[in-house]
Amino acid sequence: MARKRNPNGAGSIWQRKDGRFEARVYVPQPDGTRKRKTVYGTTWDECDTKRQELVLRDRQGVPTPTRSAKLSEWLPYWLEEFVRYDRKKTTYAKYETHVRRYLIPHIGSKRLETLGAADVRRMLSAVTSQSTAATAKESHRVLRSALTAACREELISRNVVMLVPAPRVQPREIQPWNLDQTTTFVEAARKDPLYAAFVLAVALGMRRGEILGLRWSDIDLDRRTLTVRNQLQRVQKELYTDTTKNRRTRIIPLPLVCVAPLRWQHLRQSAQRLAAGQSWQDSDYVFTTRTGRPVEPRNLNRSFERITDDAGLPRIRLHDARHGCATLLFAAGVPARVVMEILGHSQIAVTMNIYTHVSDDNRREAMGHMDRLLRRHRSK
Incomplete structure (x- = not known):
């Protein structure tokens, strides 16, 4: 009995000359285009299960890259689809600056799946040399957020930025007016x-x-x-x-x-x-x-x-x-x-x-209390 054909857009399955089964489905890409994704199985049922997973992701609007996207492709897509309409304009502007000036120039050629902790460390070192440790720390935060979104989209299995600590920044000493x-x-x-x-x-x-x-x-x-x-x-x-x-x-x-x-x-x-x-x-x-x-x-x-x-x-x-x-x-x-x-x-x-500072007068008053307490104890 002939198997029932899949509806349009649901892909097709056939048996290869080597005995395995092959299915192809058009799926959405991170950049908004659609490309054909191929999956294989030793049996028709195994191949059909993989095909159905691709169709389900397509219907849910989840991108399934036919190849691992480069960071130079994913980061601009993440900015437009995840940041622009969900965050404040000031946040988007800050993130866009870090993506354009630091992340893409240093690690844009790396692919999501092949980006390693060593690549992130080299990027942070380069940004620190180019600007400051505070800027590198902010780039670390932006990249971590972008890769967290990639994990949620199931484009990668782990966020390598989590393995690399952010640079330490010496807090700026603030001397407010008295x-x-x-x-x-x-x-x-x-x-x-x-x-x-x-x-x-x-x-x-x-x-x-x-x-x-x-x-x-x-x-x-x-x-x-x-x-x-x-x-x-x-x-x-x-x-x-x-x-x-x-x-x-x-x-x-x-x-x-x-x-x-x-x-x-x-x-x-x-x-x-x-x-x-x-x-x-x-x-x-x-x-x-x-x-x-x-x-x-x-x-x-x-x-x-x-x-x-x-x-x-x-x-x-x-x-x-x-x-x-x-x-x-x-x-x-x-x-x-x-x-x-x-x-x-x-x-x-x-x-x-952050927003409270102890003045010299406050310190002197505190030490004055200490003097009175110790003198009282000594006189007993």
């Missing part, structure tokens, strides 16, 4: 158009993008609350609004030191709206240009650096104001969990390990 220096900066910034933005950075530890993405609808000056729900970012020549870094909205009580600058900013913006007339672009952003457009993130940094230099203060990054805010809050006795919520961290370990 209370006197912070007060000096705030006083020096009073005449700057972005004065209120700097007060929010210092007093609330808000990120640059969160400050510039703030809208008047997010602020209730009567109840003294501020809701952080968006951030303004510029990535690859595009200025756009995105969710916060951890995609969470947080409500922060406004201290009095922030209320007056925000009221001043509202009056100032109203005057600018009248002066601009029809050229004004209404966006509801708290911080805008003279015509209502959003403020460029880099311009906020430039103003911060200019005020810092004019005030004769040590140069720090605008982002370091978050470190200073956390340190001041801890010095005031604010619990770690509360500091975490104010700064918008997803894990309290980040707050404790």
Whole structure:
């Protein structure tokens, strides 16, 4: 009795001259094309089982490469299919840079199945020499993520990057301003158009993008609350609004030191709206240009650096104001969990390990307590 023919697209099976059975099925490739895959079996049933597995993967949309793809083929495909629409634009831009500048030039010719731990180590050494250990560590993270996706797609059986430790990076020493220096900066910034933005950075530890993405609808000056729900970012020549870094909205009580600058900013913006007339672009952003457009993130940094230099203060990054805010809050006795919520961290370990610094005054006070304890014990 003749065997029933498979439907179109399900492949076909025949017996070879050597007695084995052979099946061929058109399957999707990682680059989106379709190619014919051949499988063999000593019996018709064995060959048909392999054929059915290929058909099932095809129906599920799982790529089945007819040959092991090169990293120069898989990495761009991974960026487009796995990263672009599932991650933030900033993440995609960062990953794309590492793929283009470091991964493809150093290991792009390697195939997924033949990439070894030695190849990864050589790549990391080359990237460290080309840039820094921190860059190599980030390339390690990007490659690990890409190969994890390849494992899930069953293109490879193991992720060799897991066998190679990432380069050790010496943490950058951060010296945030103390209370006197912070007060000096705030006083020096009073005449700057972005004065209120700097007060929010210092007093609330808000990120640059969160400050510039703030809208008047997010602020209730009567109840003294501020809701952080968006951030303004510029990535690859595009200025756009995105969710916060951890995609969470947080409500922060406004201290009095922030209320007056925000009221001043509202009056100032109203005057600018009248002066601009029809050229004004209404966006509801708290911080805008003279015509209502959003403020460029880099311009906020430039103003911060200019005020810092004019005030004769040590140069720090605008982002370091978050470190200073956390340190001041801890010095005031604010619990770690509360500091975490104010700064918008997803894990309290980040707050404790990175964003808090012990000042000399705190150290002296701690040692003063030690003196009093030991003297009291000695006098007994």
